[in-house]
Amino acid sequence: MALKFLNTLSRSVEEFVPLDPTSNVVKMYCCGPTVYDFGHIGNFRTFVFADLVRRYLQFRGYEVTHVMNITDVEDKIIRRVRETGLGLREYVSQFENAFLDDLKTLGCVLPHHLPRATEFIPEMIQLIDALMKRGIAYQAADGSIYFSIEKYQGCGCRYGQLVKLNFDEMRAGERVASDEYSKDALADFALWKARVPDDGDVFWASPWGEGRPGWHIECSAMSMKLLGPSFDLHLGGEDLAFPHHEDEIAQSEGATGKPFVKYWLHGAHLLVEGKKMSKSLGNFFKLRDLTGKGYGGREIRYLLISAHYRETFNFTLDGLDGARVALGRLDECLGKLQELAGATKAAPDSRLLNDFTAALDDDLNVASAWGTVFEWVRETNRLLAANQLSATQAASALAAWEQLDAVLGLGRKGEVEAPPEVQALLEERQAARKAKDFKRSDAVRDELKLKGWLIEDTAKGPRLKRA
RNA sequence: GGCGGGGUAGCCAAGUGGUAAGGCACGGCUCUGCAAAAGCUGCAUCGUCGGUUCGAUUCCGACCCUCGCCUCCA
Numbered sequence: 001m002a003l004k005f006l007n008t009l010s011r012s013v014e015e016f017v018p019l020d021p022t023s024n025v026v027k028m029y030c031c032g033p034t035v036y037d038f039g040h041i042g043n044f045r046t047f048v049f050a051d052l053v054r055r056y057l058q059f060r061g062y063e064v065t066h067v068m069n070i071t072d073v074e075d076k077i078i079r080r081v082r083e084t085g086l087g088l089r090e091y092v093s094q095f096e097n098a099f100l101d102d103l104k105t106l107g108c109v110l111p112h113h114l115p116r117a118t119e120f121i122p123e124m125i126q127l128i129d130a131l132m133k134r135g136i137a138y139q140a141a142d143g144s145i146y147f148s149i150e151k152y153q154g155c156g157c158r159y160g161q162l163v164k165l166n167f168d169e170m171r172a173g174e175r176v177a178s179d180e181y182s183k184d185a186l187a188d189f190a191l192w193k194a195r196v197p198d199d200g201d202v203f204w205a206s207p208w209g210e211g212r213p214g215w216h217i218e219c220s221a222m223s224m225k226l227l228g229p230s231f232d233l234h235l236g237g238e239d240l241a242f243p244h245h246e247d248e249i250a251q252s253e254g255a256t257g258k259p260f261v262k263y264w265l266h267g268a269h270l271l272v273e274g275k276k277m278s279k280s281l282g283n284f285f286k287l288r289d290l291t292g293k294g295y296g297g298r299e300i301r302y303l304l305i306s307a308h309y310r311e312t313f314n315f316t317l318d319g320l321d322g323a324r325v326a327l328g329r330l331d332e333c334l335g336k337l338q339e340l341a342g343a344t345k346a347a348p349d350s351r352l353l354n355d356f357t358a359a360l361d362d363d364l365n366v367a368s369a370w371g372t373v374f375e376w377v378r379e380t381n382r383l384l385a386a387n388q389l390s391a392t393q394a395a396s397a398l399a400a401w402e403q404l405d406a407v408l409g410l411g412r413k414g415e416v417e418a419p420p421e422v423q424a425l426l427e428e429r430q431a432a433r434k435a436k437d438f439k440r441s442d443a444v445r446d447e448l449k450l451k452g453w454l455i456e457d458t459a460k461g462p463r464l465k466r467a
Numbered sequence: 468g469g470c471g472g473g474g475u476a477g478c479c480a481a482g483u484g485g486u487a488a489g490g491c492a493c494g495g496c497u498c499u500g501c502a503a504a505a506g507c508u509g510c511a512u513c514g515u516c517g518g519u520u521c522g523a524u525u526c527c528g529a530c531c532c533u534c535g536c537c538u539c540c541a
Contacts, residue, residue: 165537370488372488
């Protein structure tokens with residue numbers, strides 16, 4: 001069995017072999033957030049996807065270095081800094097912190113490095129300088145530095161590795177900003193933007209005058225600084241493939257002459273309630289909007305990783321409700337296994353692990369993996385109900401789940417000790433039941449429900465469960 | 468206009484040249500004092516029309532619908 005990914009470079013599913021096939025070291029970079037606002041659910045689909053890739057690589061025995069940039073200088077940010085009168089750092093840090101909180105809410109493992117664009121200006125300048133020296137970049141009349149695609153191609157490099165491009169057929173220019181009219185060619189892109197009055201205090205000195213970096217250059221500079229000129233994996237949302245990632249390749253390979261990234265993975269977008277998210281449709285959800293409605297990060301994460309990353313996924317509130325029930329089913333099963341296993345330890349059940357691995361090896365077919373998990377849940381429940389599971393088998397099943405969960409990142413719903421007054425009510429109900437005073441016992445059950453506790457009568461007596 | 472994804476049960480979503488995983492919802496049954504939990508069970512000819520084939524949802528062609536990218540949007 002071998003791990004395979006769909007590599008956007010070849011548009012085909014390829015076996016994953018690290019850049020250095022003799023080692024198990026994997027270096028991955030994922031384009032992170034632009035911190036001008038709180039992240040929305042679509043952003044987080046991509047970041048949870050990256051988290052899944054990282055966790056799965058680790059599960060498969062790779063030693064992963066995971067980098068995610070934080071874009072803290074950009075047009076929208078500059079505009080809001082101007083509008084709010086806050087300093088750049090001051091404005092941005094609130095959303096940066098919120099972003100990290102949101103990642104935690106979703107059970108994401110923090111990347112090893114979270115570089116901020118503004119802290120890598122010297123590296124970006126160095127990179128632009130290299131491109132200038134090689135004659136691939138030029139300074140335009142407005143003082144900005146642009147990347148020349150023509151010169152790049154003249155060096156024998158290929159522009160258009162991730163998408164098929166046909167410049168003649170493109171509807172170019174519809175969204176070109178007014179400050180970019182001085183480019184030599186329409187497809188050229190900014191590496192360094194000359195300072196303009198609207199930038200306010202947001203500018204840095206450079207050999208080409210004051211200004212700020214272009215968007216694409218930051219990812220090239222930070223990824224290569226932290227991971228080297230060539231690395232294994234680069235991920236991001238599908239919209240970034242062109243132009244962002246294409247331009248990253250051009251800048252990086254143009255500057256170093258080395259292949260930039262071996263595997264490019266792109267996550268598909270999200271629909272919400274069947275439509276593209278938009279504020280006017282009322283289906284634009286920040287993560288905070290969802291947690292504010294009472295949904296847990298766990299439920300949201302589950303829903304986000306219930307579908308294959310390359311499919312457009314329809315994210316719905318109904319789906320979240322379903323996620324809650326599905327997780328409850330899983331928790332129920334795990335709770336029963338734990339009860340049976342007690343302190344017993346055992347080696348993980350290999351069949352579950354094998355099925356799970358086979359599914360995820362196939363370009364992270366997570367939907368299929370969930371199929372095997374829930375078939376396992378049903379089989380386990382059957383055995384539990386029939387009293388055919390030993391403590392050792394239960395421990396073995398739990399051990400397997402722990403390994404799966406290192407990938408899924410859902411954890412287990414924590415068992416909460418019932419407070420004394422709840423315990424007292426439970427005993428009162430038991431007494432009433434013994435006396436066959438069912439009216440009274442049902443009343444107590446309702447009272448407990450109001451307090452957030454559910455009762456399940458089992459063969460071994462009543463069990464309290466958090467609602 | 469160019470390029471690239473999709474259309475599978477009420478909803479979400481896998482998958483395969485030989486009569487379709489899983490989750491949610493819904494109905495029936497078992498268990499239960501009643502519930503809950505759990506189990507069993509019922510519920511789809513896979514967008515349309517042709518073609519290839521002994522046989523296609525899966526391959527080919529056409530069409531319809533839908534989504535994304537086409538210069539700073541995950």
